[in-house]
Structure formats: C-alpha cells, structure tokens
Amino acid sequence: MSEIADERGGPSRAVTADAILPPDGMTRPPLAPAGDTPPSGPSGEEKVMSLVDHLAELRRRVAISIMAIVLGSAVGFWFAPAIIELLLRPVPGGKVVFLSLTGGFAIHLRIAFVVGLVLALPVVLYQLWAFVAPGLTARERRAALPWIPMTPVFFALGAAVAYATLPYAVEFLLSFQIADTLESLLTAEHYFGFVTTLFLVFGVTMQFPILLILLAKLGILSVDRLRATRRYVLLGIVIFAVVVTPGTDPISPVIMSSVMYLLYEGTILILRRSGQGRTGAHRGNDV
Structure with a gap:
C-alpha cells in the first residue's frame, strides 16, 4: 500500500497495489527503456520516410555506377583505335567500311561504352552489394x-573465350562467298555489333558457376540434384547458347555450350570436394 497526495492539497489517501493494476484479461504495456523516445508521428509517415530514404540511397548508388561507367568509357574512347585494330584481325584485310557520316564516331562510342562497362564492373558490383546487403541475412552475406x-x-575469362572464338566464327560466316558472284562487304556497324554482343554474352554466361555455387551455399541446390538433372541442364544449355549467341554460325553456340557444360561439371566437382551443397544441408543461422 502507498499514499498519494491529493492535487488540491488535501490529505493523502491510501492506494492499494490492486488499484493500479490493469483489469482482468488485460496486460500492462511495457515501459520504454530509459533514453528511448517514442516514435513521433503516425506509422504511415515512418513508412513513407523509410521508402524515401531507400529511394535516395538507390539513386545515389546508381549515380555512382553511372559516373564510373562514364569515366571508364572515357578511358575506352582513348584506347578505341587500338582495340578496333585488335578486333579486326580476324577479318580478311583487316578492314571494314561504314556507310554513314557518323558511322566511324558511332563505332568509337560503342567500343568505348563496352570498355567502360567492363572497367566499371567492380564499382557497379560494389554499389549493388552495398544496396542489397542490409536486407540479407548473415548467412546469405557470408555466402555471397x-x-x-x-x-x-x-x-x-568469358571475353577471352569470345575473342578466341571470333576468328573461327568469322571464317565460317565468310566461307559462303562465291567468287565473282557473292562477295562480302563487311560494314563496321554490323561487324562490331556482332563482336560486342558476342563478348558481352560470353562474359555474362561465365557467371553461371558463381550462380550455382551461391544457390548451393544457400541450400537451394544440392550436388545430388545437380548430378541428377545433367541431361536436362545440357539440353537447356544448348538451347540457351543457340538463342543468345549473335549471328547464325554454329561455332559460337557450340563453344559456348561446351564451356557452360564444363563449368557445370566443374561446379559439381568443387561442391562435392568441399562438402558444400550436400543433400539435406541445414538452412539455419539466418541471422
């Protein structure tokens, strides 16, 4: 029992503990720790502010990535003549033509952009990681x-494979010329469009084993499942290679599908020897 003084200066009155307890069936809300202040404003405003902050962070990350690509493209534009000469080596005579006044400049810009994208890739990946990492669990961060x-x-590595593939693809496609009847006149726009697409496709495709290893580390895939689905994966790889490789030559999809399947088997071997991706691997420790 405690005594509480009357606000009007009257005599104190006794108050029992039962008088300050909540009614039956109700629980007292927990008191806020010392130093904590209750959130101000309605909860809807907090969600709006969180979304605004999230979008502002995304805009900042995208701006940094674009700036890195622009700087890398400036470097690529400086080295574009040497890169163009290197890429033209598989072409007989080492020359192509452009059919418009701005064609030469457009080719330099295309080469510069691809080089800038490659040079800025570490920065872009870091910005992407910094944006998504707070939303991942500790185990997902450790895996990625x-x-x-x-x-x-x-x-x-994929770009190197593409460059090694390029001479064979060009030789095959030019082998259908007929003397004095059907002669090729390569334009710069089509040739470098073919080359840059080939390089980008091979570069992106080489991320295939990284994706498989991440899925295995997260417990989504297992070595047993990867081994059991070999035939279907091989069929999917062949279809994928035929669809994404530029041109109509059989050399590019054959090399791409061969490399992808070798990477697939290599990933299974790595996971099996490291003991990761086992069937029934636990998915705990998500915090």
Whole structure:
C-alpha cells in the first residue's frame, strides 16, 4: 500500500497495489527503456520516410555506377583505335567500311561504352552489394561476399573465350562467298555489333558457376540434384547458347555450350570436394 497526495492539497489517501493494476484479461504495456523516445508521428509517415530514404540511397548508388561507367568509357574512347585494330584481325584485310557520316564516331562510342562497362564492373558490383546487403541475412552475406570479387574475373575469362572464338566464327560466316558472284562487304556497324554482343554474352554466361555455387551455399541446390538433372541442364544449355549467341554460325553456340557444360561439371566437382551443397544441408543461422 502507498499514499498519494491529493492535487488540491488535501490529505493523502491510501492506494492499494490492486488499484493500479490493469483489469482482468488485460496486460500492462511495457515501459520504454530509459533514453528511448517514442516514435513521433503516425506509422504511415515512418513508412513513407523509410521508402524515401531507400529511394535516395538507390539513386545515389546508381549515380555512382553511372559516373564510373562514364569515366571508364572515357578511358575506352582513348584506347578505341587500338582495340578496333585488335578486333579486326580476324577479318580478311583487316578492314571494314561504314556507310554513314557518323558511322566511324558511332563505332568509337560503342567500343568505348563496352570498355567502360567492363572497367566499371567492380564499382557497379560494389554499389549493388552495398544496396542489397542490409536486407540479407548473415548467412546469405557470408555466402555471397567471397564471390563478388570473382565476378569481373569470370567476365574477363568469358571475353577471352569470345575473342578466341571470333576468328573461327568469322571464317565460317565468310566461307559462303562465291567468287565473282557473292562477295562480302563487311560494314563496321554490323561487324562490331556482332563482336560486342558476342563478348558481352560470353562474359555474362561465365557467371553461371558463381550462380550455382551461391544457390548451393544457400541450400537451394544440392550436388545430388545437380548430378541428377545433367541431361536436362545440357539440353537447356544448348538451347540457351543457340538463342543468345549473335549471328547464325554454329561455332559460337557450340563453344559456348561446351564451356557452360564444363563449368557445370566443374561446379559439381568443387561442391562435392568441399562438402558444400550436400543433400539435406541445414538452412539455419539466418541471422
């Protein structure tokens, strides 16, 4: 029992503990810890502010990525003549023509943009990671983080495979010329469109093993499932390679599908030897 003084200065009155307890069936709301202040404003305003902050962060990350691509493109524009000469080596005579006044400048811009995209890839990936990482669990972050730096490496490997494929693809496509009847006149727009698409497709495709390893680390895929679906995966790889490779030559899709399937088998071997991606792997520790 405690005594509480009357606000009008009257005598104090006794108050029992039962008088300050909540009625039956109700619980007292927990008191806020010392130093904590209750949120101001309605909850709807908090959600709007959180969304605004989220969009502002996204805009900042995108702006940094675009700036990195622009700077990389400036470097690529400087080296564009040397890169163009390198890419023209598979062409007989090492020359192509452009059919418009701005054609040469457009080719330089195309080459510069692709080079800028490749050079800015580490920055773009870091900005993407910094944006999505707070929404991931600790286990997801641990699974993905070691493979983020490997993405540019695999992209460069894919570009190297594309460059090795290019001479065979060009030779095959030009083999259908007929002397004095059907002669090729390569335009710069079509040739470099073919080349840049080939490089980008091979570079992106080489991320295939990274995706498989991440899914295995997260417990979504297992080695047993990867081994059991070999035939379907091989069929899907062949269809994918035929669809995404530019041109109509059989060389590019054959090389791409072969490389992708070798990467698939290599991923199974790595997961099996490392003990990751086992069937029934637990999915705990998500915090």
